[in-house]
Amino acid sequence: MSYILALDQGTTSSRAIVFDHQGQAVASAQQEFRQIFPASGWVEHDPLDLWHSQLATAREALQKAGIGARDLAGLGITNQRETTVLWDRKTGQPLANAIVWQDRRTAAMCEKLAAAGHAELIRARTGLVLDSYFSATKLAWLLDTLPDARQRAEAGELAFGTVDSWLIWQLSGGRLHITDVSNASRTMLFDIHRRVWDADILALLNIPASLLPEVHHSSGQFGLTDAEWLGAPVMIAGIAGDQQAALFGQACHQPGMAKNTYGTGCFMLLQTGSVARRSEHGLLTTVAAQGSSEPRFALEGSVFVGGAVVQWLRDGLGMVSSSQAVEPLAASVPDSGGVIFVPAFNGLGAPHWDPHARGGLLGLSRGTTQAHIARAALEGIAFQSADLLEAMQADAEAPLTELRVDGGAAANNLLLQVQADLLGVPVVRPKVLETTALGAAQLAGLATGVYSDIAELERCWQVDRIFTPAISRDEAESRRERWRSAVTRVQHWQG
């Protein structure tokens, strides 16, 4: 009974990992699913794809581990955040595709709200910048657009959830409609200080409260899955948004510790303990995963396109056959040959918050090759993260001494070396790169007695490799100046 199953429902794939009581991954499974791009700046997922791929990977991981559901002490769920699902409470069927966090269709709605003077209230209550990134305006858009949706919502027939809620609803056969504080804090509907859904913001967007899930801590015995899914009921004991789960799995429990995850996007989180610090530099205040009743907060910088730029080189341009192949290609040239790639495919997130920016490849010359573009793409990921760290350093009480990293693209050594060079602080990669799933497993393990306390989790975290800065600060600053100049050229591109 000392295994834990972590379900990690990410933007591009669903993963399931079985961890043992020492936090070692015993078996894992992964499935990619369809990305739907119905219009420029729109991104959707089919909620049933999310559920089916997640269930299939859970079954496969158990099978590979050679264990059954009865061997599990519990299950932890972590997920792409903000992505908005609306479904029928009676049939469990989604009313529409999920609107993905990257989707910008509600940018105009946000601009209207800002023009009407609501940004400050939203900032003060939710810790967030008024932006289409978050669930609130996506849900309002669904209610405005789908026939009868608002009326049916008012009649209590519909349920809203981020992906954690959606999966838990399915896993529990519709018995549980819940979420945790870290996911709730990304909806732009949640008062992070009082820890309740915010009645004023709900009224502003005309969202009926009956749609919303119950909010819990991130660790606890929340309820059992139906036996039919995994062969026996399993206790759902951990829930957290993927970035907060990664902060937890990276053992960034002490205020001042930070991690950056290089997945589809890049997400840098700084643990601020019990203090909900307000950023003066374009970052978000968010709720960290909560292992106990003590509230925990973080400062977050979110970049919309990180590893996704590599996926675009692979799938959009056919330049590489796999994401891994980008590293040798980029390393085949000593620098980007003056090319700067600003991957603002869906606008720019922190610290710029510009939904109208679009991607730009600047500094092309007749001598530019695929290798230069590949290198510029990796540098573009690192430059964006450097902008986040600069904002964080400006907001933080003490300078950061290291940055812990994880996520799919953190396997790329060249990217992490460029990152350390630009930041001027060591970049530290842990042995377990699946820190998101690990964090979810740890939250579930704390609630089910597999782990005794946070100190035990801190002892399990181990370094794989440290990347130390290898260029002068002057050199780093001059490269970043070129980057900043490129960013100004792609801002406000799409009217």
Ligand SMILES: Nc1ncnc2c1ncn2[C@@H]1O[C@H](COP(=O)(O)OP(=O)(O)O)[C@@H](O)[C@H]1O
């Ligand atoms: N070796 C690599 N170099 C650069 N990018 C990579 C590499 N391996 C994976 N990626 C990128 O990382 C992303 C996948 O990371 P992952 O953490 O699985 O993302 P998510 O949780 O957002 O689905 C993809 O966008 C992929 O292109």
Ligand SMILES: O=P(O)(O)OC[C@H](O)CO
């Ligand atoms: O699926 P990921 O790992 O790219 O994470 C997505 C974030 O949660 C979006 O805020």
